Amino acid sequence: MAERRFGIGYALAPKKQQSFIQESLVNLARSRGIDLVRIDTERSLADQGPFDCVLHKLYGDDWKRELAEFRVKNPDGVIIDAPEAIERLHNRISMLQVVSELRIEHESDTFGIPKQIVIYDKETLFDRQAWEGLKFPVIAKPLVADGSAKSHKMALVFNHDGLDNLKPPIVLQEFVNHGGVIFKVYVVGGYVKCVKRKSLPDVSEEEKLGSLDGLMSFSQISNLANNERTDDKYYKMMQLDDTEMPPQSFITDIARGLQQAMKLNLFNFDVIRDARFGNRYLIIDINYFPGYAKMPGYETVLTDFFCDIVQKKEKDGVESTGLDSYEVFSCDDEVRKIVSCDGDDGGDLNLEEENRIQV
Numbered sequence: 001m002a003e004r005r006f007g008i009g010y011a012l013a014p015k016k017q018q019s020f021i022q023e024s025l026v027n028l029a030r031s032r033g034i035d036l037v038r039i040d041t042e043r044s045l046a047d048q049g050p051f052d053c054v055l056h057k058l059y060g061d062d063w064k065r066e067l068a069e070f071r072v073k074n075p076d077g078v079i080i081d082a083p084e085a086i087e088r089l090h091n092r093i094s095m096l097q098v099v100s101e102l103r104i105e106h107e108s109d110t111f112g113i114p115k116q117i118v119i120y121d122k123e124t125l126f127d128r129q130a131w132e133g134l135k136f137p138v139i140a141k142p143l144v145a146d147g148s149a150k151s152h153k154m155a156l157v158f159n160h161d162g163l164d165n166l167k168p169p170i171v172l173q174e175f176v177n178h179g180g181v182i183f184k185v186y187v188v189g190g191y192v193k194c195v196k197r198k199s200l201p202d203v204s205e206e207e208k209l210g211s212l213d214g215l216m217s218f219s220q221i222s223n224l225a226n227n228e229r230t231d232d233k234y235y236k237m238m239q240l241d242d243t244e245m246p247p248q249s250f251i252t253d254i255a256r257g258l259q260q261a262m263k264l265n266l267f268n269f270d271v272i273r274d275a276r277f278g279n280r281y282l283i284i285d286i287n288y289f290p291g292y293a294k295m296p297g298y299e300t301v302l303t304d305f306f307c308d309i310v311q312k313k314e315k316d317g318v319e320s321t322g323l324d325s326y327e328v329f330s331c332d333d334e335v336r337k338i339v340s341c342d343g344d345d346g347g348d349l350n351l352e353e354e355n356r357i358q359v
């Protein structure tokens, strides 16, 4: 009998497609019975395929409608992941709210998020009362995290003078010294991998007091222009060798907790270790469908995941995958309100190029 083959359609932005859909991944998947097929976003999704599974990272209501139509016409198809679940990550407040709701006990380590406030208008930005409990320096982040270059444009703000350059809606988050190294935890279904990356350097007491500009801007600090991130040379170059990793079981528990709470399979989160304590970890960012190609052995990890999904679906039906795509996650009205901020209201830090941090 001919081997049963499975079709997985992918809908990705061109840059993402280029980095993720590598020949090595396509070939490995094919050798294990899975055909990765590009979805033509100019045509109706429901008219393409047939797909056992749809993999996607696209934004907007049109795309959500395409997925809804696909779901109606293909009740057996799996959508990874549900657009409603992904939307939580498009807003830097709702993104981290889920962390505060996790209950994980660990003998020696604790976790949380940095102190932060959301600012919707200039008036509140300069209102000292709104700032109660928050200390300089702070990082100003655009409220919306929609994958645009603008949504990654941040500023380290040292004092009130630095506030003039900010354009709400923004999140102001306390900057926490963490030894210049960030931990990125990649999750693919049941797989969890933690790697080290370069981060912003610590800020000394003198720098806190002496900054003339009041603000320095930066963007995507943990991403290098060159691609050599996974080998020994990279770690030496970045002097990451000496940094101790967080306990694996602790990180895995957080990853599983986040996965269950968010109902997502493909994401990563950024963690820093608070230099004041050494056993206190802070989650600062969660990203949907991150740059997996940077993960060592990504082809095998992703192919294993694809096989797992289609086999579960084949054996026990779509419900068994745990990926019923239109299950809307429960959230309160406030979250619902702030996650639905489409359009050009994502805040813009409006920063001068000369303020860029050199690392």
Ligand SMILES: O=P(O)(O)O[C@@H]1[C@@H](OP(=O)(O)O)[C@H](OP(=O)(O)O)[C@H](O)[C@H](OP(=O)(O)O)[C@H]1OP(=O)(O)O
Pocket: 015, 016, 019, 057, 145, 146, 147, 148, 184, 220, 222, 223, 268, 270, 285, 287, 288, 289, 290, 291, 292, 294
């Ligand atoms: O492109 P890459 O490989 O740098 O991946 C980006 C991620 O880098 P990471 O894997 O965390 O190092 C990146 O993570 P950070 O936000 O930089 O922590 C984002 O996930 C980014 O997606 P988006 O622009 O937020 O939609 C990711 O960009 P897209 O590939 O999804 O455009």
Ligand SMILES: Nc1ncnc2c1ncn2[C@@H]1O[C@H](COP(=O)(O)OP(=O)(O)O)[C@@H](O)[C@H]1O
Pocket: 114, 139, 141, 145, 151, 152, 153, 154, 173, 174, 175, 176, 177, 178, 182, 198, 199, 200, 219, 220, 221, 222, 270, 272, 284, 285
């Ligand atoms: N609260 C914080 N304290 C210290 N450094 C931070 C903090 N928040 C962010 N950073 C630094 O800024 C970088 C970008 O912030 P992040 O929230 O991850 O945004 P992005 O979505 O663009 O990756 C992080 O990788 C880290 O180096």
Ligand SMILES: [Mg+2]
Pocket: 270, 285
């Ligand atoms: Mg990040």
Ligand SMILES: [Mg+2]
Pocket: 145, 285, 286, 287
């Ligand atoms: Mg991010």
